[in-house]
Amino acid sequence: MDYLLGADSSTQKLVVMVVAILLFVGVMALVLFVAELPKMPRWATVVFFLGPALLLIAFGLVYPAINTVLSSFKSPNLQEWVGTDNYVEVFTNPSMRRVLLNTLLWVLLVPTVSTAIGLVYAVLVDRTRFEKLAKTLVFLPMAISMVGASIIWKFVYDFKPASRPQTGLANQFLVWLGLDTQQFLLNWPWNTLFLIAVMVWIQAGFAMTVLSASIKAIPDDIIEAAKLDGASNFRMFRSVTVPSIRPALVVVLTTVAMATLKVFDIVYSMTGGNFGTSIVANEFYIQTFRTAQRGVGATLAVLLFVMVVPIVVYNVRQMKLSEEQR
Amino acid sequence: MTSNAPVAPVKDLDGDGRSEPVRPRKLTKAEKRAIDTKNRLSSPWASAIAIVIALLWTVPTFGLFVTSWRPPADIRTSGWWTFFGDPEVTTENYVEVFTGGSTDFASAFINTVVITLPAVIIPITLALLAAYAFAWMEFRGRNILFVAVFALQIVPIQVTLIPLLTQYNNWGLVGSFWPVWISHTIFALPLAIFLLHNFMMDIPRTLIEAARVDGAGHVKIFFQVLLPLLVPAIAAFGIFQFLWVWNDLLVGLVFGSGPDVSPLTVRLADLTGTRGTAWHLLSSGAFVAMVVPVTVFLLLQRYFVRGLLAGGVKG
Structure with a gap:
């Protein structure tokens, strides 16, 4: 059994993987076999189908969530109760307030900008000859890890003094325009905006794909009617396209907002949260694993949770509304 | 999905508009939308915006890809866009990243x-x-x-x-x-x-x-x-x-x-x-x-x- 816990060569690892999968398949086969035995009461069958998933969810989501909420009222080593000290710290400490402000910037800018770009692009390439290719190009960043995307953009932002040959594309453009080169990731608030640009770059493809599908679903007669009324392209976009896809817009905005709140990879691998760029998801990691302020870390995690809730509630209410209208 | 509907050949609809009134057949919806698209993209601004977005979404990745095949000394001293003037390719970076101790x-x-x-x-x-x-x-x-x-x-x-x-x-x-x-x-x-x-x-x-x-x-x-x-x-x-x-x-x-x-x-x-x-x-x-x-x-x-x-x- 040691072997299953401590594989070090590549072959061993692959063997462990296969064993793990077979083990899982075996256990599941046994569970289903027992579930199907004659005379098995109905509730037992339900338990066999539902039990494994629910057990894991209870162990891995419900219990930890409660535990973390409790931890947020405890000292750094989680030994003593400290009341609301951690929350006071998060809302009053100047560097923490910067973190909250940055998070607000992220969660406002990423959904709106990436949805706007995705929508404009979806409308522009809709039913053109290159539609498929054009959409794949913008969609592709969704397949790239955020660490990979961060490296791609860190290279674009790479800094060299203006007197030397440039290696970063963004600074090369500044040089071509006759401007001085910039340290894009050094000065707040600009560095936060340049990090936000990376998330927009990743999420726009998602927005474009969902919105494009819903643009294609607009009934033809609505478009015809607007055409007959002599609507211009811009008018058409504003008065026909956007209202018709409103439910999809809401879904995209809220989904991107939720993803943005939880994103940690970009800040972690581009600046490590230095130069005033940290956001709640990243600060959680630093406080918990780097500086061992586990109470504050738990508080930040809870805060993340609390911030997601209103977005989800809004999303669900909008979905209900649009279902009633139908 | 209207775009997947079978589309009649549209070769006559090259935009001169002359032949349309004498044609007995009404245009299909797909054809009409194809014409709309043509009008829309004929606006130079629309095409320009679409192209700029497409470039912004691909060039950074492409640049890093080109970089990964350049010798380290070149990467440090010149931009990847200069690669095409004097292409020098190496697989050294990939070998090092795969097998290097660090x-x-x-x-x-x-x-x-x-x-x-x-x-x-x-x-x-x-x-x-x-x-x-x-x-x-x-x-x-x-x-x-x-x-x-x-x-x-x-x-x-x-x-x-x-x-x-x-x-x-x-x-x-x-x-x-x-x-x-x-x-x-x-x-x-x-x-x-x-x-x-x-x-x-x-x-x-x-x-x-x-x-x-x-x-x-x-x-x-x-x-x-x-x-x-x-x-x-x-x-x-x-x-x-x-x-x-x-x-x-x-x-x-x-x-x-x-x-x-x-x-x-x-x-x-x-x-x-x-x-x-x-x-x-x-x-x-x-x-x-x-x-x-x-x-x-x-x-x-x-x-x-x-x-x-x-x-x-x-x-």
């Missing part, structure tokens, strides 16, 4: 594969069974339980990390692949159950009932009636989960930190921290990490889009 992406690549396969197969299987129970079994509290599972999608994984880590530690699992597999499984379940349940509800009730009348039990119905119909749904969520796990950083960082477990993303993020200016390693390393998900994505994009449109995205 990088060793070869073993990280294996780790990522070993992490990903079970972390895709296990949650899908468990979610299929749970979704089946929610969709086709009658029991008390079914709706409340389903709403609860749905609602748990919003729990950010950050909330769960420390308590989970403590448990894994108590069980002596830390340093092996098990915490990573179990964690990915847990985090995938709520969305997987929700999505697969939605797909299952689309299957006609009469099919299931017919099988039941024939005396088939739940297991038989599940395997013989439902599973074949669910292949597209499983593919959709499978790709989803595959990309999520392969590209994940946070779970790998927290639960798979040992060198024998850590996936590509963790090594790559380490590299940006410790050797942030070694662009010959960062560029080639990034592409080693990218090649599999991008290939899978390009080949199976159709299923991925279907998964997205079924209302699921995870973050």
